[in-house]
Amino acid sequence: MATEVRHSVCALDCPDSCSLLINVDESGRGSKLRGNPEHPVTLGFLCGKVARYLERNYHEARLMHPLRRVGAKGEGRFERISWDEALDTIAEGLSKAAREYGPESILPYSYAGTMGMLNASGLDRRFFHALGASRLDRTICSEAGVVGLMTSLGNRYGTEPQDFRHSKLIIAWGANVLGTSVHLWPFIVEARRKGAKFYVIDPVQTRTAKTADRWYGIQPGSDLALALGMMHVILGESLWDVAYVEQHTSGFDALAERVREYTPERTEALTGIPAADIAELAREYATTRPASIRLNYGVQRSDRGAQAVHAVAMLPVLTGSMKELGGGIQLSTSQAHQLNRTKLQRPDLQWTSPLGREARLVNMTTLGDALLKLDDPPVKALFVYSSNPAAVAPDSVAVHKGLRREDLFTVVIDHFVTDTADYADIVLPTTTFLEHTDLYTAYGHYYVQFARPALPPPGETKPNVDIFRLLAKRMGLTEPAVYASDEELIDDALDSDHPFLEGITRERLEREHSVRLNIPDPFLPFAEGPIAPKQAFDLAGIADYRPPVESRLGDRELRSRYPLEMISSKNDDAMNSTFAYRPENIKASSTAFLHTEDAAARGILNGDSVRVWNDRASLVLRAEVNGAVRPGVVRIPGVSSPKHMPGRVGVNALTSQRITDQGAGPTFFSCLVQVEKCGD
Numbered sequence: 001m002a003t004e005v006r007h008s009v010c011a012l013d014c015p016d017s018c019s020l021l022i023n024v025d026e027s028g029r030g031s032k033l034r035g036n037p038e039h040p041v042t043l044g045f046l047c048g049k050v051a052r053y054l055e056r057n058y059h060e061a062r063l064m065h066p067l068r069r070v071g072a073k074g075e076g077r078f079e080r081i082s083w084d085e086a087l088d089t090i091a092e093g094l095s096k097a098a099r100e101y102g103p104e105s106i107l108p109y110s111y112a113g114t115m116g117m118l119n120a121s122g123l124d125r126r127f128f129h130a131l132g133a134s135r136l137d138r139t140i141c142s143e144a145g146v147v148g149l150m151t152s153l154g155n156r157y158g159t160e161p162q163d164f165r166h167s168k169l170i171i172a173w174g175a176n177v178l179g180t181s182v183h184l185w186p187f188i189v190e191a192r193r194k195g196a197k198f199y200v201i202d203p204v205q206t207r208t209a210k211t212a213d214r215w216y217g218i219q220p221g222s223d224l225a226l227a228l229g230m231m232h233v234i235l236g237e238s239l240w241d242v243a244y245v246e247q248h249t250s251g252f253d254a255l256a257e258r259v260r261e262y263t264p265e266r267t268e269a270l271t272g273i274p275a276a277d278i279a280e281l282a283r284e285y286a287t288t289r290p291a292s293i294r295l296n297y298g299v300q301r302s303d304r305g306a307q308a309v310h311a312v313a314m315l316p317v318l319t320g321s322m323k324e325l326g327g328g329i330q331l332s333t334s335q336a337h338q339l340n341r342t343k344l345q346r347p348d349l350q351w352t353s354p355l356g357r358e359a360r361l362v363n364m365t366t367l368g369d370a371l372l373k374l375d376d377p378p379v380k381a382l383f384v385y386s387s388n389p390a391a392v393a394p395d396s397v398a399v400h401k402g403l404r405r406e407d408l409f410t411v412v413i414d415h416f417v418t419d420t421a422d423y424a425d426i427v428l429p430t431t432t433f434l435e436h437t438d439l440y441t442a443y444g445h446y447y448v449q450f451a452r453p454a455l456p457p458p459g460e461t462k463p464n465v466d467i468f469r470l471l472a473k474r475m476g477l478t479e480p481a482v483y484a485s486d487e488e489l490i491d492d493a494l495d496s497d498h499p500f501l502e503g504i505t506r507e508r509l510e511r512e513h514s515v516r517l518n519i520p521d522p523f524l525p526f527a528e529g530p531i532a533p534k535q536a537f538d539l540a541g542i543a544d545y546r547p548p549v550e551s552r553l554g555d556r557e558l559r560s561r562y563p564l565e566m567i568s569s570k571n572d573d574a575m576n577s578t579f580a581y582r583p584e585n586i587k588a589s590s591t592a593f594l595h596t597e598d599a600a601a602r603g604i605l606n607g608d609s610v611r612v613w614n615d616r617a618s619l620v621l622r623a624e625v626n627g628a629v630r631p632g633v634v635r636i637p638g639v640s641s642p643k644h645m646p647g648r649v650g651v652n653a654l655t656s657q658r659i660t661d662q663g664a665g666p667t668f669f670s671c672l673v674q675v676e677k678c679g680d
Contacts, residue, residue, distance in 0.1 A: 002026055006454040007036070007513045010050050011120075011433035012575050013112035013141070015332075015444020016183040018042040018050065019514050020454075022434065028456045030054055030434065039514055041161055041445045047182045049575055056415070056432070056579065057455070063416055063429040064459025073404045076422035076643075083460060083470070086426050091474040093409035093425065094131070097380035103132030103355050105380040107362055107370065111138055113386030113414075113578070116438030117344065119430075119464040120386050122489050125345035126482050127468040131475070132355025134379075137363045137664065140392065142332070144665035145300035148309025149331050151541065151662075152317075154534030157525040158330030159292050161445055165190040166326025169288040171199045173312060174223065175296035176206040179572035181444055184294065191326075197288070199281070201226070202298075203567050203669075204593075204635050205628045216281065217630045219272040219552065220565045221302035221670050225545040226278065227311035229267025232259040233282035234318055240286070241320025248529030249317060251540025258542060270545060270553070272630060286319045290327035297331075298569060301669040303548035306662035310542060317537045322526035330444070336517055337441035337448060338498035344489060346481050365666045366657045367393045371402025381409045385430070385464060390419035391577040392639050394655040394666045397617050413467060418577065419643050419650075429461040436463035437486045439493055439509070446517045448501075450490075450509035465489070548670035549658065552632055562614050562672035564598065567629070568638030568651045569669075580641035589640030589651070592621040592675060598632065599625040602677055609678040612636065614671070617653030620646050620678060634675055638668075 003023045010018040019036035033054050037044030056062075066086035071077025081089075097105045108128045114120045128135075137143075149156055164170060164187040177184050192198055200209040201216045201223075209215040218226060234240050235256050245252060264275035271278070285291050293316065300309050313329055321327030350358050362370050362379075367389050371379055382403075393399045403410065403423035412424040421427045435457045440449040457463075462470075465486060472482040484492070490506045500517045509515060530537055547553035551565055570576075574585045592612050594604060604610055606625040611618055612634065621636065629635050642650035658667045 007451060008434050008454045009438070009440045009449045009451045011114040011116045011438065011440065012050065012578065013115060014575070015181045015442065016041060017115065017440055017442035017445065017447070017449065018046060018183065019449060022454050024454060030057070030455045039447070041183050041447065043183065043186060048573055049579060057434060059581070061416055061581070062458065063414060063427065064461060065429060066460065067417070067427040069425050073406070073423045074400070076417055078417070078427060086428060087470055087474045089426055090411050090471060093411070094381050095475065097409060098131065098354065101377040101380050103353065104134045104360050105377040106131060106133035107379045107382050108133060108136055109364060109367065109382060109384045109389055110136070110386040111140060111364070114433055114438070116433060116440055117339065117493055118438045118486060118489050119436060121341070122344050122493070123465045123468045123482065123484065124385065126349060127472055129345070129347055129349035130353055130472070130477050130479050130482050132350060132353035132359055135359045135361045137361045139363055139365045139663060139665045142297050142300070142665070144305040144660035144663035145297050145309045145331055147663035148300060148306035149313055151306070152310040152313035152537065153526065153530070155525065155531050156332045156335035158333050159328040160523050161187055161330070163326050163522055164188055164292055164294070167191045167196050167290055167292040168326070169197050169199070169285060169291040171201060171285065171291070171293045172208060172212070173201045173293055173295045174299040175294045176202065176208045176570065176572070177294065178208045178211070179206060180296065180570055184444070203630060203633055204569055207572055216273050216277065219630065220567055220633065221304065221548040221551050222271040222545070223299045224304050224308040224311050224543070225262065225267055225270035226273065227308065227315060228259050228262040228542070228545060229264060229271070229278050230282035230285065230315060231255065231318065232262040232267070233264065233279050234286045235259060237283065239283065240318045244320035244323065245318060248537055249539050250536040251538050254540035255542060258544065270547070285315070289321065290324035291319070291321050292327055293329040295329055295331040298669060300660065301666060303658070303661060303667050303670050304543070304546065305660040305665060305667070307543040314537065314539060314542060323524060325522050325524065328524070328526065332443045333446055334441065334443040336446055336500055336519065338496050338500050339441065339493045340496045341493070343495055344493040349479060349481065352479065363659070363664050364389070365394060365659055365664060368395045368398025368402055368657055371405065371408065372398060380407065383411045384420050384424070385413035388414070388418045388420050388577045388641070390423065391641050391650055392652065394652055394668060395616060395657045396642065396650060396652040398657070413464060419641050422643065428467060429459060430467065431457045431461045431463045435461070439490050446519055446523065447514050448504055448509065448517065449514045450506070451513070548667065550656070550670045550672040558672050562674045563632070564634045564673050564675060565632060566612070566654060566671040566673045567633060567635045567669055568655065569635060571637035571640070574640065576639045577641040580644050585640060586644045588637045589644070590621050590646055591624050591637065593624050593626065593628050593635040594675065595627070595629050595631045595633065596625055598634070598675070599623065602675060604675070604677045610675050611678055612654065612673050612675050614654055614673045616656065617649060619649050619651065619654065634673060
């Protein structure tokens with residue numbers, strides 16, 4: 001049977017945004033999914049998660065038809081219905097909520113289940129704006145880090161992944177590169193072959209940390225303190241770049257006063273890293289040229305997360321490594337993708353909606369409180385797509401309680417009947433990224449990409465954009481913008497006057513599939529200092545460190561009861577709950593990793609059944625006792641699907657709805673627990 005090779009793009013929430021090739025036979029069935037060898041970042045290989053994506057695409061449990069709930073909320077019992085029945089039911093449910101409580105009683109809930117611009121943040125936004133629904137403040141992943149990076153640098157630009165090959169010292173700060181951005185790894189390997197050192201700063205000895213020249217096992221949530229301690233050494237030993245600092249910064253004297261008290265000894269007490277190691281790291285970082293930092297989002301999932309990102313991002317400013325090829329820092333490259341998101345999403349439709357003004361903003365991180373406490377109006381209709389909040393939102397006990405409300409009309413669009421779908425009144429089947437048209441940016445490189453469907457949609461599945469067009473018609477919306485074609489949406493997004501997008505059109509993307517932004521090569525965005533409108537990097541704005549409430553140095557009463565700090569860092573082989581059905585991921589997420597000291601103090605042996613608990617919830621897991629975490633830290637890989645966990649309770653039942661210092665993001669990694677061995 002003849003085989004055709006087609007292009008696609010991985011739409012999962014990962015900085016690599018890989019270019020894909022897939023073999024498709026005459027019947028339309030796909031096989032041999034692989035990375036595109038011609039893409040400068042994908043380099044012809046895929047992560048272990050996506051290499052097996054066709055297994056998910058053709059999984060026997062894949063949702064193929066609309067469903068209507070017939071059991072109690074949470075039971076997951078449904079009957080098959082037609083699209084007409086489903087659309088009529090949804091239209092009536094949303095209309096009823098709007099009539100009785102106002103359109104803001106409708107809450108959309110979505111995030112990065114797909115990163116495609118059309119299906120994740122295009123026509124859906126137009127639809128809900130036209131209804132006058134509440135707006136969702138999408139803070140759950142990166143917003144604290146975004147605020148921290150914007151405060152420090154003024155732009156979300158970063159070192160290009162290919163340029164890490166030129167580094168002489170690479171620090172992966174809270175970045176498990178092999179698990180969460182593996183396409184950076186070949187460039188790190190190339191740099192190391194040429195003599196570069198590679199260090200990892202992380203509370204967990206990840207797979208990446210095990211390969212490093214040095215692992216600095218930092219205490220959770222103390223990254224700001226470490227950055228201040230490094231600055232103390234850099235300033236105290238006159239290791240900063242005098243010319244760069246004088247020309248491009250302000251507030252140097254205030255910073256010098258701020259870091260005076262952060263001696264290596266005091267910083268050791270705050271971070272758990274030996275004072276001599278802190279001083280050595282600071283000296284080596286400041287004197288090795290070029291040196292680069294790969295910062296990742298775990299750093300900002302703590303009470304002081306935004307301030308931590310701000311401080312770490314100012315280290316290459318102090319040392320002047322921003323001006324060097326192979327230097328600088330990468331947290332995100334997203335802002336370089338200057339699409340016309342306003343034209344794509346049409347927030348102006350709110351003013352022509354029945355609401356007639358900008359709708360209220362509801363923080364997705366505090367969904368539990370929104371469903372249980374929000375008033376004037378209360379949330380009466382919840383519309384979930386590209387997310388699984390019953391698994392990924394913090395304080396999932398409160399979230400599940402809210403989802404069980406009989407007066408809450410809930411709709412879920414997904415590939416499978418997820419934890420959230422178990423509570424839904426209507427569940428709709430959607431296509432995967434291999435089955436629809438979309439436009440893709442990235443937050444780990446500088447290429448815009450485009451893909452047409454590589455595979456036919458199975459069963460009665462429909463792309464998100466088609467679903468929202470059908471719903472708009474059912475609800476009698478007359479605004480032409482909610483019926484825009486895929487091509488019109490793409491053209492609107494690309495209608496940007498930013499020079500980075502000049503000449504990048506839909507027609508060109510159709511031909512080339514992947515196009516590099518119009519940026520210099522090499523791209524050193526901060527070589528000449530800040531980018532307007534920021535006139536100078538503000539060193540005085542770096543904050544003092546205060547330990548998180550839920551930490552070993554935090555609230556005394558809490559830590560007297562719950563002395564262990566829990567980290568629910570990413571599972572290398574999963575993508576939040578996307579691949580939660582795989583047996584190896586169920587096993588990983590059912591494991592509590594303990595240090596030998598903490599296990600011995602509790603009589604826990606490797607493989608024992610243990611209870612992990614705090615005031616919010618209790619989990620029964622299997623203990624793994626090894627050197628992968630510091631004393632005082634327990635790691636439970638996240639975020640799995642609760643329905644696949646022992647007792648149907650996931651790790652986010654333990655986490656709180658407390659938000660970060662800036663950006664109103666979640667504090668997943670500031671969480672105190674206790675662990676005990678379960679009875680025989």
